[in-house]
Amino acid sequence: MIPFLLQRTLLLSVTLCLLIIISFSISWLPSDAPLESKPFFDALKYYLTMLSSGDLGTSSVSEQSILEQLLEVFPATIELALLSFIVALALGIPLGVLSGLLEDSFIDRFLRVFSLIGFSLPVLWLGLLLILFFSLTYESLPLSGRLDWRYEIPYQTGFLFFDLWQIPNPLRQAVIEDMFKHLLLPVITLTLAPLAEITYLVRNNCIEINNTLFVRAAKTRRISSFALIRRHILPNAIPQLIPRFGSLFSSMLTMAIITEYVFTWPGIGRWLINSIRQDDYGSISAGVLAIGLFVIIVNTLTNIFAVLLSPSKAKEWQTLG
Structure with a gap:
């Protein structure tokens, strides 16, 4: 366990250094960048000093603090991505288990076709199609x-789920209904591809575990299908997929950028696209x-969590390097 943590700490440090270099380059290399006038080492020293003090600079367009803008828009993105991910997990795991246990049946073939379609549909096209049809x-x-x-x-945390509890009860009910109406199309758009992938991953793991000796032995004891799934299949299938789920949630942030732009969702994706259009390099660098940083934290935590659930994973990943 300790060698694994040391290996992950080293990998995390290298990744953070590369991320800071990329972010610094955006603030220094372009001709209109905020640090462009400074020599390389002076600019790097200034940038690292700003980062260490929590100062991300000022937007060249709005002349507002970039950190304050990030704290306003990032919660909206996390809220959208997290809700979409929860929906994808809640639907994808049962569908994957069903498909895996009914291997080569009509349901299995149907769900495999659904997964293929879900992988293939572009987020932009799906979002526009939903707007055209429902809106x-x-x-x-x-x-x-x-x-x-x-x-x-009233703005407190930036998360509507928490901030709406500050308003009076009669109005709160109407706000909750309106919030879910606005969430529905973006969540469907952002959920489809992860749902297809989760269904596919869980299906393959369930088929593999269903063919193991201990599951076959459990079947000879004539336990119910529900007990078989709960005691043997899910406890062995899901922990193996936790790192993949972490990577999947991270990749949803990329899809959220397109989703936010299509639905005018006030998150970091739309804010970042507007910054790119306005050549606001300080905001682009901070975004x-x-x-x-968010992706690195999510992936690191899910890897550690997976090892805590299944310590044998640490040896596997150490071997893979």
Whole structure:
């Protein structure tokens, strides 16, 4: 366990250094970059000093603190990505187990086709299709935004799920309904690809575990299918997939950038695209750093959690390097 933690700490340090170099390059290399006028070592020293003090600079467009802007937009992205990921897990794990236990049946073939389609559909195309169908044709769901303009929520954490509890009860119910209406199309758009991948991964693991000797021995004891899944298949299938789930959640941030732009969702993706269009290199650098740091933290925590559940994984990853 200790060698594994040391190996992961070293890998984390190297990755953080590379991320800081990339972020610094965005702030120094372009002709209009905020640090472009400084010599390389002076610019690097200044940048590292700013980072160590928690100062990400000021936006060249809005002239506001970049850190304050990040704290305003990042919670909206995490909220959208986390809810989509929870939905993908809640649907993907049961569907994957069902597909794995009914290998080569009609249901299994149907779910494999669904996974293939889910992998293949571009997020941009799916988002526009949902807008065209539900918002423009039938006008049943909101076209864009996070909340209707009539509702104003006092900003505390940036997470609507928490901030809305500050408003009075009669109005709160209407805000919750409106919030879920605005969430529905972005969540469907962002959920489909991870749902397809989770279904596929769980299916393959369930097939592998279902053919092991201890599961065959359990079947001879004539225990129920539910007990077989709960006691033997899920406890062995899911821990192996936790690092993959962490990587999948991280990749959802990339898909969230497109989703936010399509649905005018006020998250870091839309903010970053607007910064790119306006050549706001300080904001671009901070956005890349924030997203990269979040991805590194998520992947590191999921790897450690997977090892705590299954210590044998540490030896496997050490061997793989």
